């Protein structure tokens with residue numbers, strides 16, 4: 001089995017390619033491409049979607065990577081944050097395939113519960129609820145993430161999402 005770093009190096013190159021692909025879309029377009037997520041986070045989102053299905057829900061991945069232009073657009077509309085980590089491939093918005101944003105309270109509860117069980121941060125916990133939103137790291141870790149070199153960000157996220165002994169051994 002390849003080491004964390006070997007895996008990260010290989011997959012970060014893949015990720016950079018998909019982000020370049022997504023970046024070629026028009027500025028305001030919504031990207032729901034799993035490949036545009038950082039590899040460590042992508043694996044968690046895939047598992048989370050499977051768990052939601054197993055819990056009887058019909059999740060739909062609505063948005064993954066977000067262009068800086070779209071961040072600016074959402075900030076102007078008052079529906080997005082300037083500090084969003086979507087442009088870094090470590091956030092995803094998951095809604096209900098049938099009821100979209102009008103999903104049942106159980107859907108949102110399960111999304112929050114299952115994502116937290118995977119070590120993810122759920123927007124449902126925020127003062128300004130962002131029910132569909134999940135991200136790899138807590139808000140308090142965002143500035144440290146941004147200060148981390150690009151090729152080390154996948155491992156940075158792995159530590160946050162992983163078991164506590166991995167985090168504390170770092």
Ligand SMILES: [Zn+2]
Pocket residue numbers: 086091092093130132133134
């Ligand atoms: Zn989001």
